Amino acid sequence: MSITDSNVLIIEHSIPVNLLLTQYLKRMGFSKILVCENAESGIKTFEGLALEKRDPIVFLGYHLPDNTAAGLISKLFAIAPDVKIIIETSLDRKDPKIRQLFSMGVFHYLQKPLRLSSVNHVLETIQKEVDEFNNIGIDGRRVLEILRSLKKTSVVRLAEYCNYDPKSLLPFLRRQQEKSVIYEVSKIREIGCRDCNSVNNISIFSCDSCGGQNFRRDTLIEHYDCGNISTHDTYDNEQCPKCNKRIKIIGGDYRVMNDFYICNECDQRFQTPHQNFICSKCGSKFSLDEANWIESKVFCFTNNQNETKPFEEQSEFSEIDTSEDLTIIQK
Numbered sequence: 001m002s003i004t005d006s007n008v009l010i011i012e013h014s015i016p017v018n019l020l021l022t023q024y025l026k027r028m029g030f031s032k033i034l035v036c037e038n039a040e041s042g043i044k045t046f047e048g049l050a051l052e053k054r055d056p057i058v059f060l061g062y063h064l065p066d067n068t069a070a071g072l073i074s075k076l077f078a079i080a081p082d083v084k085i086i087i088e089t090s091l092d093r094k095d096p097k098i099r100q101l102f103s104m105g106v107f108h109y110l111q112k113p114l115r116l117s118s119v120n121h122v123l124e125t126i127q128k129e130v131d132e133f134n135n136i137g138i139d140g141r142r143v144l145e146i147l148r149s150l151k152k153t154s155v156v157r158l159a160e161y162c163n164y165d166p167k168s169l170l171p172f173l174r175r176q177q178e179k180s181v182i183y184e185v186s187k188i189r190e191i192g193c194r195d196c197n198s199v200n201n202i203s204i205f206s207c208d209s210c211g212g213q214n215f216r217r218d219t220l221i222e223h224y225d226c227g228n229i230s231t232h233d234t235y236d237n238e239q240c241p242k243c244n245k246r247i248k249i250i251g252g253d254y255r256v257m258n259d260f261y262i263c264n265e266c267d268q269r270f271q272t273p274h275q276n277f278i279c280s281k282c283g284s285k286f287s288l289d290e291a292n293w294i295e296s297k298v299f300c301f302t303n304n305q306n307e308t309k310p311f312e313e314q315s316e317f318s319e320i321d322t323s324e325d326l327t328i329i330q331k
């Protein structure tokens with residue numbers, strides 16, 4: 001897909017800059033160009049386009065009359081996490097104010113005064129980026145929407161929700177990490193299905209003895225004198241139901257055992273219910289001993305774009321190492 005079919009939204013207060021940029025873009029083959037001269041109308045227009053799934057490429061002037069570039073950028077990202085924003089400014093790309101925007105996830109920079117060649121270069125970079133993701137067939141918007149709704153999840157789980165191979169999803173996530181849209185939290189080991197490795201499993205708990213799921217949690221009292229063990233409600237008026245003696249001193253003649261499970265079907269008492277898993281994907285039922293442990297990285301959606309790590313200079317198209325990011329530990 002050629003990005004010249006995309007909508008372009010220019011949010012820039014300088015009329016001469018807008019005219020020049022529009023002229024350049026038309027010469028490159030863009031035809032759907034919208035211009036807003038302040039942040040408020042820029043956001044409104046952007047929202048409208050995003051709602052119709054016509055996400056524009058945004059050219060953003062650094063100085064706006066009614067909002068800071070940083071303020072506007074966080075609003076744009078909140079609407080569409082994968083929006084491509086090109087910041088146009090006369091400030092140097094090493095200027096701390098511009099670096100702050102980079103750390104918020106703005107990846108494309110255009111030096112003012114604008115030149116046709118530099119506008120061309122930045123759009124070529126975006127075209128490459130679009131091609132790269134089209135090649136691996138990742139629907140970036142969907143992935144980010146799912147990750148945002150989950151807030152934090154493992155690569156394996158996210159890949160499963162989106163129906164992608166985790167290894168093909170990782171380069172996309174790495175790129176979002178570079179843009180500080182998401183960040184890596186830690187590694188996690190998850191229960192994988194014995195038969196298909198899916199991490200989408202339901203835990204089921206049952207009675208140790210009969211396997212039924214009709215059990216309750218209760219408190220047991222043991223009377224040392226006669227050895228009776230029964231639930232606390234059987235000790236009516238603090239009287240032992242077996243020997244009818246009064247229980248007096250906790251720790252002296254009786255003890256209390258909290259958090260015991262009692263089966264309502266077979267009356268079995270147990271401290272820990274038996275745990276099994278049912279795979280939501282293939283339906284297989286398996287125990288903890290039979291599970292495959294799957295280790296993968298956990299990513300978290302960056303909520304406050306300003307709280308991200310300081311920007312590190314990176315090439316706009318760095319190679320991504322995908323090795324050793326995913327391990328399946330077979331039993």
Ligand SMILES: [Zn+2]
Pocket residue numbers: 193194195196197198279280281282283284
């Ligand atoms: Zn399975």
Ligand SMILES: [Zn+2]
Pocket residue numbers: 207208209210211212263264265266267268
């Ligand atoms: Zn039972």
Ligand SMILES: [Zn+2]
Pocket residue numbers: 223225226227228240241242243244245
């Ligand atoms: Zn007793």
